Amino acid sequence: MKYEVDELGFYGEFGGAFIPELLHPNIEELSTRYLSIIYDEAFQKEFHYLLKQYVGRPTPLYFAKRLSEKYQTQIYLKREDLCHTGAHKVNNTIGQILVAKKLGKKRIIAETGAGQHGVATATVCALMGIECIVYMGAKDVERQAPNVARMKMLGAEVRPEYSSSQSLKDATNAAMRDWINNPEDTHYIIGSVVGPHPFPDMVARFQSVISEEIIAQLEGEKPNYVIACIGGGSNAIGAFYHYMQDVEVQLIGVEAAGKGVDTKETAATLALGSPGVLHASRTVMIQDKDGQVIEPHSISAGLDYPGIGPIHAHLKETQRATYLHATDEEALQAGFELSKLEGIIPALETAHALAILPKQPFQPDDIIVFNLSGRGDKDLESYMKHL
Numbered sequence: 001m002k003y004e005v006d007e008l009g010f011y012g013e014f015g016g017a018f019i020p021e022l023l024h025p026n027i028e029e030l031s032t033r034y035l036s037i038i039y040d041e042a043f044q045k046e047f048h049y050l051l052k053q054y055v056g057r058p059t060p061l062y063f064a065k066r067l068s069e070k071y072q073t074q075i076y077l078k079r080e081d082l083c084h085t086g087a088h089k090v091n092n093t094i095g096q097i098l099v100a101k102k103l104g105k106k107r108i109i110a111e112t113g114a115g116q117h118g119v120a121t122a123t124v125c126a127l128m129g130i131e132c133i134v135y136m137g138a139k140d141v142e143r144q145a146p147n148v149a150r151m152k153m154l155g156a157e158v159r160p161e162y163s164s165s166q167s168l169k170d171a172t173n174a175a176m177r178d179w180i181n182n183p184e185d186t187h188y189i190i191g192s193v194v195g196p197h198p199f200p201d202m203v204a205r206f207q208s209v210i211s212e213e214i215i216a217q218l219e220g221e222k223p224n225y226v227i228a229c230i231g232g233g234s235n236a237i238g239a240f241y242h243y244m245q246d247v248e249v250q251l252i253g254v255e256a257a258g259k260g261v262d263t264k265e266t267a268a269t270l271a272l273g274s275p276g277v278l279h280a281s282r283t284v285m286i287q288d289k290d291g292q293v294i295e296p297h298s299i300s301a302g303l304d305y306p307g308i309g310p311i312h313a314h315l316k317e318t319q320r321a322t323y324l325h326a327t328d329e330e331a332l333q334a335g336f337e338l339s340k341l342e343g344i345i346p347a348l349e350t351a352h353a354l355a356i357l358p359k360q361p362f363q364p365d366d367i368i369v370f371n372l373s374g375r376g377d378k379d380l381e382s383y384m385k386h387l
């Protein structure tokens with residue numbers, strides 16, 4: 001069974017590049033060149049140097065003793081929360097800024113919802129001394145003031161989008177328009193395994209360092225389960241990547257159910273969605289009967305996305321991975337629990353993955369790896385409201 005992208009940019013029936021004619025030159029340049037750029041020896045050397053000395057990799061694989069005792073199983077935490085900027089997102093932005101440099105680009109654009117990807121992008125632009133423009137829905141600019149301040153401090157320009165719902169999808173459209181208008185000098189850094197081919201594959205390859213490290217750190221032992229939360233799906237694919245062909249390892253993605261999958265306030269895309277084209281890629285999305293995107297809801301801004309990376313749609317279709325979901329309330333409880341039992345405050349996104357522990361029957365000798373995608377400092381206000 002093949003789970004990787006094919007020559008046309010598809011994962012089974014999902015993926016592809018459904019782009020306006022005017023974007024063809026940009027996408028064509030990137031898809032013909034990305035693999036030879038990434039696997040060039042000098043590129044790999046610089047990428048791994050920065051991951052080590054700037055991001056702080058390898059991140060630890062920590063055996064969570066007290067959490068394991070509570071659930072009578074063996075739980076490891078892959079500590080992406082210890083990456084510079086506090087989450088896995090920087091693995092991808094480091095990779096893409098190096099690609100942009102190789103392509104001779106002088107200007108970076110990005111879209112962001114919660115602001116985490118905007119911060120990770122502004123960070124690498126500062127590192128390289130490259131101009132950075134981050135599109136953000138006007139509502140999100142207001143809601144995510146600390147991250148807006150971070151981006152500005154890092155030298156990025158934040159451009160609020162006032163059209164339509166003033167949220168992530170409008171920021172994405174604005175970034176696409178900018179890219180169409182500036183094809184020569186600009187690279188668009190997409191923040192997850194979403195968007196037109198080759199972005200999902202390129203982002204997956206950069207994040208795959210996570211599973212590469214897990215394999216080395218487990219020293220020959222094989223996990224029974226690898227579990228991660230899913231927004232667009234990049235931290236999950238990073239953790240799954242080198243296990244994808246080994247069907248003895250069960251892969252579990254956890255979506256945000258928001259207030260519940262039986263309510264309208266949810267972000268559980270694979271549980272409730274249907275095939276459609278979103279963000280220039282054929283995938284599964286939450287839509288009404290006219291094909292209009294339904295605004296998602298999740299307590300965690302990073303999971304508040306109406307679609308999902310096409311590779312996850314394919315992994316679900318082929319039953320290679322299993323997709324569960326957890327509500328806002330369950331995630332909050334899991335976040336409190338990890339904090340008290342292990343002294344680690346997880347991001348609310350990450351807490352969704354941990355929230356399946358009370359609901360899933362694991363065996364005492366099961367080895368379970370949770371990808372701890374980010375740290376919870378940014379979520380303290382939400383946690384405190386519910387303490």
Ligand SMILES: *Cc1c(COP(=O)(O)O)cnc(C)c1O
Binds near residue numbers: 088191233235303
């Ligand atoms: C952005 C984010 C996510 C969701 O994005 P994926 O692409 O699904 O990984 C998950 N966890 C944290 C901490 C994030 O910042």
